Amino acid sequence: MNSKSNDAILDIQDLKMYFPVTRGLLRRKVADVKAVDGVTFKLKQDETLGLVGESGCGKTTVGRCVLGLYKPTGGKIFFEDEDIATFSEKKLREIRSKMALIFQDPYSSLDPRQSAGSIVGEPLKIHHLVLSKGEYRDKVDQLFSIVGLDSSMTDRFPHEFSGGQRQRIGVARALACDPDLIVCDEPISALDVSIQAQIINLLEELQGSSKKLSYLFIAHDLSVVKHISDRVAVMYLGRIVEICSSKELYDNPLHPYTRALLSAIPIPDPFVEETRERIILKGEVPSPLNPPPGCSFHPRCFMAIPECSQALPPLRDIGDGHEVACIRV
Amino acid sequence: MAELLRVNNLVTQFKTESGLVKAVDGISYYIDEQEIIGLVGESGCGKSVSQLSVMQLISAPGEIAGGEVIFEGQNLLNYHANGPEMRSIRGAKIAMIFQEPMTSLNPVLTLGRQLTEMLQLHLKMNDDAARKRAVELMSMVGIPSAESRIDDYPHHFSGGMRQRIMIAMSLSCNPKIIIADEPTTSLDVTTQAQLMELMKDMVERFHTSLVIVTHNLGVVARYAQRIYIMYAGRIVESGTIKDIFGTPRHPYTIGLLKCIPRLDEEEGTKLVPINGLPPNLINMPSTCAFLPRCSYRLDKCSREPWPPMTAIDGNHYIRCYADTKEK
Numbered sequence: 001m002n003s004k005s006n007d008a009i010l011d012i013q014d015l016k017m018y019f020p021v022t023r024g025l026l027r028r029k030v031a032d033v034k035a036v037d038g039v040t041f042k043l044k045q046d047e048t049l050g051l052v053g054e055s056g057c058g059k060t061t062v063g064r065c066v067l068g069l070y071k072p073t074g075g076k077i078f079f080e081d082e083d084i085a086t087f088s089e090k091k092l093r094e095i096r097s098k099m100a101l102i103f104q105d106p107y108s109s110l111d112p113r114q115s116a117g118s119i120v121g122e123p124l125k126i127h128h129l130v131l132s133k134g135e136y137r138d139k140v141d142q143l144f145s146i147v148g149l150d151s152s153m154t155d156r157f158p159h160e161f162s163g164g165q166r167q168r169i170g171v172a173r174a175l176a177c178d179p180d181l182i183v184c185d186e187p188i189s190a191l192d193v194s195i196q197a198q199i200i201n202l203l204e205e206l207q208g209s210s211k212k213l214s215y216l217f218i219a220h221d222l223s224v225v226k227h228i229s230d231r232v233a234v235m236y237l238g239r240i241v242e243i244c245s246s247k248e249l250y251d252n253p254l255h256p257y258t259r260a261l262l263s264a265i266p267i268p269d270p271f272v273e274e275t276r277e278r279i280i281l282k283g284e285v286p287s288p289l290n291p292p293p294g295c296s297f298h299p300r301c302f303m304a305i306p307e308c309s310q311a312l313p314p315l316r317d318i319g320d321g322h323e324v325a326c327i328r329v
Numbered sequence: 330m331a332e333l334l335r336v337n338n339l340v341t342q343f344k345t346e347s348g349l350v351k352a353v354d355g356i357s358y359y360i361d362e363q364e365i366i367g368l369v370g371e372s373g374c375g376k377s378v379s380q381l382s383v384m385q386l387i388s389a390p391g392e393i394a395g396g397e398v399i400f401e402g403q404n405l406l407n408y409h410a411n412g413p414e415m416r417s418i419r420g421a422k423i424a425m426i427f428q429e430p431m432t433s434l435n436p437v438l439t440l441g442r443q444l445t446e447m448l449q450l451h452l453k454m455n456d457d458a459a460r461k462r463a464v465e466l467m468s469m470v471g472i473p474s475a476e477s478r479i480d481d482y483p484h485h486f487s488g489g490m491r492q493r494i495m496i497a498m499s500l501s502c503n504p505k506i507i508i509a510d511e512p513t514t515s516l517d518v519t520t521q522a523q524l525m526e527l528m529k530d531m532v533e534r535f536h537t538s539l540v541i542v543t544h545n546l547g548v549v550a551r552y553a554q555r556i557y558i559m560y561a562g563r564i565v566e567s568g569t570i571k572d573i574f575g576t577p578r579h580p581y582t583i584g585l586l587k588c589i590p591r592l593d594e595e596e597g598t599k600l601v602p603i604n605g606l607p608p609n610l611i612n613m614p615s616t617c618a619f620l621p622r623c624s625y626r627l628d629k630c631s632r633e634p635w636p637p638m639t640a641i642d643g644n645h646y647i648r649c650y651a652d653t654k655e656k
Contacts, residue, residue: 054517162606192371193544197588197602220518223547227590227600247596264522266547267592270570273551280526281519284489 008078009180009214010043010066015075015085017061021289033288035061037238038075040315045180046207048215050229050246052222052261054285058238059218063183066216067101068092080180097127100174104186106166110158116169117154120144123176143172147202164195171202183216188224200228222265226250231321234258237288237296240315244322254318254329256303295326303328330361333505333538334383334423339396341375341382348611352378354562355396357638360506365532365539367549367570370559371607376542377428379559380508384419385410400505421451424499428511430491434483440467440494441479444501451502466497470527489520493527500531507532508540513548525552546589550574555644558582561608561618564638568645578654579647580625617649625651 016039018032036058043049051059064070066077068084077085084095100123103109110119121140123129130136141151147168158166167187174182184203188196207213219225225232226246233243234257242255253259260279267273281300286292292299298308307327315325341353353375360366370376382393385405398405400423408414427433435443444463448454454462460479467475470493483491492512499507509528513521529552532539541553549556549570556573558566558581566579577583584603591598605622615634620626629650638646 054519164606192607193546193585194371194588194603194607197590197600200590201600201602222518223590223592226592227594227598250592260519262592264518265592266545266551268546268550268574268586268589269591269593270550270574272593278522278526280523284487284520285517 007044008042009045009080010216011076011078012042012062012066013040013076013078015039015062015065015077016073017058017065017070018073031289034238034291035288036065036072039235039238039240041233041240041243043181043214043216045212045214047231048207048217048229050225050232051216051218051235052220052225052232053235054220056237056285056288057235058288059235060185062235063101063185063216063218066181067099067183068096097123097129097177098179099181099183100177100179102167102170102174102182102184102187105190106163106170107190109170110166112158114157115154116149116156116158116161117144119158119169120154120172120176123173127177129177139176143175146175146206147172162195163191164198167191167199168202171199171206175206180212181214181216183218185218186220187217189219189221196224200224204228222261223267234261237285237291239296239325240323241297241326242322242324243315244324245320248320248322252322254322254324255326256301256328257297260302330363332359333362333364333400335359335399336379336383337397337399339379339382339398340394341378341387341391342394343391345390345611350610351562351613352391352610353382354613356557356559356562356564357396358557358564358567360538360540362505363532363536363538364555365529365541365553367553367556368540368542368559369544369546369549369556371544373607373610374559375562376559377510380425380510380540380542383508384423384425385415386419417451420447420504421502422504423506423508424502424504426492426495426499426507426509426512428514430488430495430515433495434491436483439480439482440486444479444494444498447498447501462501463497466501467494470494470497470500470531471523472497488516489524492516492520492524496524496528496531500535500537503535504537506538506540508542510542511544512541514543514545521548528552546574546585558585561613562610563618563635563648565619565649566645566647567638568643572642572645576642576645578641578645579649580623580651580653581619583653584622584624623651625649625653627651 015036017036018034020029021031023030039062053059065072072085076083117140120143121136124139130139140154144151149168188199217228229246232246232249233240236257242258253262260281263277263279283300294309294311295313298304313325313327315323317323337357338355339353340355343350343352356379368376381387383398387393441463445459448459448462464475464479472493513524553570555569557564560581566582577586587601588603603622608618617630617635620630627650636648636650638648640646
């Protein structure tokens with residue numbers, strides 16, 4: 001199989017990440033939590049892929065594997081045509097200047113004792129991207145103005161900023177090394193409604209002006225993910241159950257979980273709400289320690305038939321890059 | 330339907346070292362029997378504090394500085410917060426569901442203890458009857474094998490299950506009103522939908538009124554009949570859901586609706602953020618609090634104090650001088 005492809009900046013093949021569950025004095029391994037179990041997708045340059053699912057579905061773990069923060073149990077992660085899953089810590093450090101992370105909580109992801117300017121400038125120093133102090137200062141000022149902060153604020157400390165401004169600092173830090181890929185892990189869910197739009201628009205503008213920036217956008221809020229993404233992958237219990245363009249996701253969702261997820265999100269418009277399909281799922285997400293046999297969604301599925309519990313349905317392409325893992329569609 | 334609760338000019342303030350914070354600054358609203366209303370706003374707009382004031386659960390340095398809360402012909406604010414009258418209403422006639430299902434149950438008491446406490450206190454049930462009723466309530470809110478789980482502790486349950494217990498608890502004394510303060514915010518999307526449907530079914534079955542306090546406009550669009558939009562301690566717009574979502578008229582409401590992504594939007598839709606930040610509530614000026622962020626502002630707005638709530642159409646009220654109809 002030819003594993004390399006030229007247009008994809010990120011090509012993940014059969015990614016697996018198991019966390020051992022240990023017990024007793026000798027820390028015997030008694031089981032695995034299969035947080036990510038066979039995830040495959042590609043992310044093109046200048047594209048935004050949304051990764052959506054409920055807590056515990058493994059979306060954050062995928063993001064962390066991509067950044068090399070976890071050593072995957074199995075599978076390949078091609079970043080710019082190199083399999084970084086096999087990289088040593090030293091080689092990873094080099095490649096990390098091309099990728100960045102924006103965290104969920106702007107209150108805990110900034111060091112309270114570090115000035116805003118030094119938070120944003122630290123990656124420049126670590127990756128030796130500036131040669132002089134003057135160049136460093138210019139670059140930090142420039143990053144501040146890119147994200148819409150005043151460069152006179154570089155000496156302030158995180159507590160002097162509002163939540164939205166802090167997240168802008170987080171974005172500026174992510175941009176410092178001029179990365180090709182930014183993993184955004186729930187970047188707006190800790191912000192107030194009227195501030196969320198500011199950050200979403202900022203991320204969109206940055207991508208528009210750079211022409212080469214790709215986002216892996218991880219979030220639980222499907223309406224936000226759909227808004228910002230070109231394509232969306234829906235995850236359930238460590239696997240992708242459906243992946244397609246964000247337009248197709250709303251117009252033609254096929255997997256019963258995707259349909260339930262969509263119907264669970266109310267649209268702020270009572271006229272539309274009156275006519276919408278409502279699917280209320282039974283039960284809760286099962287533990288990834290002991291997932292149900294076959295399709296892991298079948299115990300909660302309103303379309304399940306006996307065959308669903310027998311074999312794991314593979315993701316199959318039903319045309320135009322719309323892939324779904326369900327035997328009933 | 331007859332009116333059940335009316336709040337008039339409620340003011341709740343906090344005396345802090347840096348100044349007086351009027352968290353709730355003269356709000357008035359009502360709720361009819363068997364009605365579901367939504368109280369919507371961003372964090373710090375006073376929506377939770379207003380509801381805690383109705384329940385008289387405000388502790389120092391906060392104080393209820395004025396207004397009235399009329400319930401069953403009586404002004405609840407005349408009662409002492411810890412007096413027998415208020416205690417017989419709080420939890421029994423007006424119940425509350427809190428945001429954090431993880432922290433609002435007592436971790437060292439079994440669910441049975443926590444559920445039966447209400448029944449014994451308010452309805453004077455004996456041990457056996459209360460336990461039987463508690464099991465009934467638990468199965469009613471969808472807890473499987475309630476009989477055997479009643480002696481479990483809160484940590485045995487997931488967040489969604491704990492919130493079901495909170496719903497069961499709030500229903501236990503057949504209240505007239507349930508106040509749900511961000512009831513599903515910390516939960517997963519499909520669990521949120523399950524619980525909102527459960528609450529809707531339950532209030533219909535028990536003929537209860539429901540106040541949904543939330544920042545999520547989608548939730549109120551789906552479940553509420555009338556909405557109050559709050560900003561900086563005041564209600565800025567109120568009306569039926571069709572008024573508010575169909576013809577929003579206050580600049581803040583208009584802004585909110587334009588800045589949230591919708592599932593059914595056209596591809597390439599741009600969000601229009603509201604510029605600036607919500608105000609700091611310390612020592613607020615008497616002019617409109619939304620003025621610094623408003624795109625419809627008039628000269629009058631910076632000279633005159635906030636206008637009162639003015640009817641524009643039937644039951645649709647706004648607190649604004651500007652004519653927002655044109656844009």
